[in-house]
Amino acid sequence: MLGETRYQYLVSYVVNDRVAIDAGCLGFGFPLAAQKLVTDLFLSHCHLDHVATLPIFLDNVFEYGPECVVVHGSEQTLSVLQQDVLNDRLWPDFVSLSTPSSAFLKLHELAASKPVTVGEMQVTPLPLIHVVPVFGFLIEDPTSAVAIISDTHHGSDVWTHLARVPNLKAVLLECSFPDRLDWLADKARHLIPRSFAAEIQSLPTSVRVIAIHIKPAWYEAVVDELLALGLPNIEIGQTGTEYQF
Ligand SMILES: [Zn+2]
Ligand SMILES: [Zn+2]
Incomplete structure (x- = not known):
């Protein structure tokens, strides 16, 4: 970022x-x-x-x-x-x-769900739900696995796939609009804090969930609503930051 x-x-x-x-x-x-x-x-x-x-x-x-x-x-x-x-x-x-x-x-x-090997990494494309076809990506190396899930609406079966991934350390998940713009999120096929929380329900709380793709116009509202969810594993993605997993 x-x-x-x-x-x-x-x-x-x-x-x-x-x-x-x-x-x-x-x-x-x-x-x-x-x-x-x-x-x-x-x-x-x-x-x-x-x-x-x-x-x-x-x-x-x-x-x-x-x-x-x-x-x-x-x-x-x-x-x-x-x-x-x-x-x-x-x-x-x-x-x-x-x-x-x-x-x-x-x-x-x-091809959906078919991993690509790059050096020690495996990158697996996972179909999401958006206004055009989108792949999220699961990236695995010998020590950890991280998923980048963006852009997406609710209802993809990416969570079933991720539940089977050993060593899943973090999911970077989009949250574009605040809750009051649920109608826009439905049209543009994005997540709001309420659907964001529902999406990650099946993840163990040991997995870090990093909120990304927050639209600048509603940044403060989205961040407030995400933090108000009170979920211990949610973080707001920081631009220009190097993450270690
Ligand atoms: Zn986007
Ligand atoms: Zn998009």
């Missing part, structure tokens, strides 16, 4: 240096040296708060040669990326410009 502010404007996470989840602020908010270490970028979906700096990131880390970043996403996400972003209008078509000897990126289509 982008530093210098408590507001969570844009979405990007880097895990164990190599894996990035979403590119909302990856190309602007992370030091260039950190961007260059990323080998695999997983996209949850193609909404702008999750891909806004993707072209800049690809530009930043490009080096002449066959090695390049692998961008993982659903068929729909990769198609939007090619048709609406890397389309030679908004940004050069980096896919067509890539050749075996010099590539900007490689695209890899994700």
Whole structure:
């Protein structure tokens, strides 16, 4: 998440240096040296708060040669990326410009619940419920497992999957709107504190639950309502912070 502010404007996470989840602020908010270490970028979906700096990131880390970043996403996400972003209008078509000897990126289509191995990590895409197809991600390494669940509405079966994960240390879960905007959360398919609490009911309280994707316009109200739930394992995600699990 982008530093210098408590507001969570844009979405990007880097895990164990190599894996990035979403590119909302990856190309602007992370030091260039950190961007260059990323080998695999997983996209949850193609909404702008999750891909806004993707072209800049690809530009930043490009080096002449066959090695390049692998961008993982659903068929729909990769198609939007090619048709609406890397389309030679908004940004050069980096896919067509890539050749075996010099590539900007490689695209890899994700299949639901099929893990991808990156070094010592396994990244498993888990289908969520939103206005477009979305994957949450379970990231496991030899010591711990963490899930990033965003964007989502209530009712996905991601919690059944997570209940079976040994070593689950934390879930980063979206909470976009305050309770009084339940009608908007239903239309835009996001969570509010009330549905957020219902979603995590089946998780053991030993699992840290970190609230993310809080819309800046309602940040204070959402934070107050989340803390008023009185659940001991809920934290508010801090931008620009390195978490250890
Ligand atoms: Zn979205
Ligand atoms: Zn979003």
